[in-house]
Amino acid sequence: MDFTIITPSLNYGRFLGECLKSVAGQTGITFEHFVIDGGSTDDSAEVASRFPHVRWSQGPDKGMSDAINKGFDRAKGDWVIWLNADDRVKPGVLAEVLKMLNQSDADVAYGDWDFIDAEGSFLRRVKAPGWSKFVHVHHHCFVGSTAAFYRRRTVLKEGHRLREDFRYVMDGEFYARLDAAGKRFEHIPISIADFRIHGDNASQRHLGKTRDIEVILAAEKQHVESRAIRRAYGITLFDDPYLNGLMDGVLWLVARVWKRMKR
Numbered sequence: 001m002d003f004t005i006i007t008p009s010l011n012y013g014r015f016l017g018e019c020l021k022s023v024a025g026q027t028g029i030t031f032e033h034f035v036i037d038g039g040s041t042d043d044s045a046e047v048a049s050r051f052p053h054v055r056w057s058q059g060p061d062k063g064m065s066d067a068i069n070k071g072f073d074r075a076k077g078d079w080v081i082w083l084n085a086d087d088r089v090k091p092g093v094l095a096e097v098l099k100m101l102n103q104s105d106a107d108v109a110y111g112d113w114d115f116i117d118a119e120g121s122f123l124r125r126v127k128a129p130g131w132s133k134f135v136h137v138h139h140h141c142f143v144g145s146t147a148a149f150y151r152r153r154t155v156l157k158e159g160h161r162l163r164e165d166f167r168y169v170m171d172g173e174f175y176a177r178l179d180a181a182g183k184r185f186e187h188i189p190i191s192i193a194d195f196r197i198h199g200d201n202a203s204q205r206h207l208g209k210t211r212d213i214e215v216i217l218a219a220e221k222q223h224v225e226s227r228a229i230r231r232a233y234g235i236t237l238f239d240d241p242y243l244n245g246l247m248d249g250v251l252w253l254v255a256r257v258w259k260r261m262k263r
Contacts (some may be wrong), residue, residue, distance in 0.1 A: 001078065002030045003029060003077045004033075004034070006036045006082040007071075009044055010040055012085035013046075015086035017050070020047070026095065028094075028095035034075075036056050036070050058067075063164060065168070068162055069162055075152055079101055079109075079151060080155070081149050082145055087194055088194040092192075097109075097192065110144065111148075112189070112190065113191060115197050120196070122139055123197065127189075129259050131179075131187065132259070133187070134258060137230055137233050138255040139255035139256050140172075146192070146193040169226055169229065179233075227248070
């Protein structure tokens, strides 16, 4: 089997149909598609039932990382991708990607993607740079999870899984850890998926100048995960966390410039 596609979902029935339709329309490949639902109370189950290719499972979980790991455990495809319930793969793209993957020795391959709005309209295209752990750790996670493929034999069969205590930047920690384990990353110059931006995206929270404590707390939890990644996998020069915070700002600027050079 060529691909395993894993879709974690919780009350995203309003988007799920587009996601499943985008997978059902892929041709020239063999695939399995798991939808791991955390206990939706909307019409998600009814939406999934319209697509015979879907392998639906529903039950309580410990969050998105846990749901994706359940899919990783079941995967049989040579290449594994997780596709969020509010995102879409491009028409016919998996057959095009497979041709390139068959000629690659990468453990993780990733492509470009488009941002779309809640209604599915195009916003802008994102072209990812070549792999750089320095940029990934010190600027931001630039590998779109919806546009990334993991070789099952060298990644999942070796036991690599998402950390379930990460709620926002689980993909960023996963990629940094795979790099530390010596895994090879390769950029594929193809637009692979549509990444939907809407008010409920867990990874798109920004502080701005708000005084709303709930908004601030949610955003800070995301920032804490990013700081943990920098401390574990990046450059740490001081014992004092405030001095490291100042250095993080300098390294962020350097990594931003380096990212532009990598494109």
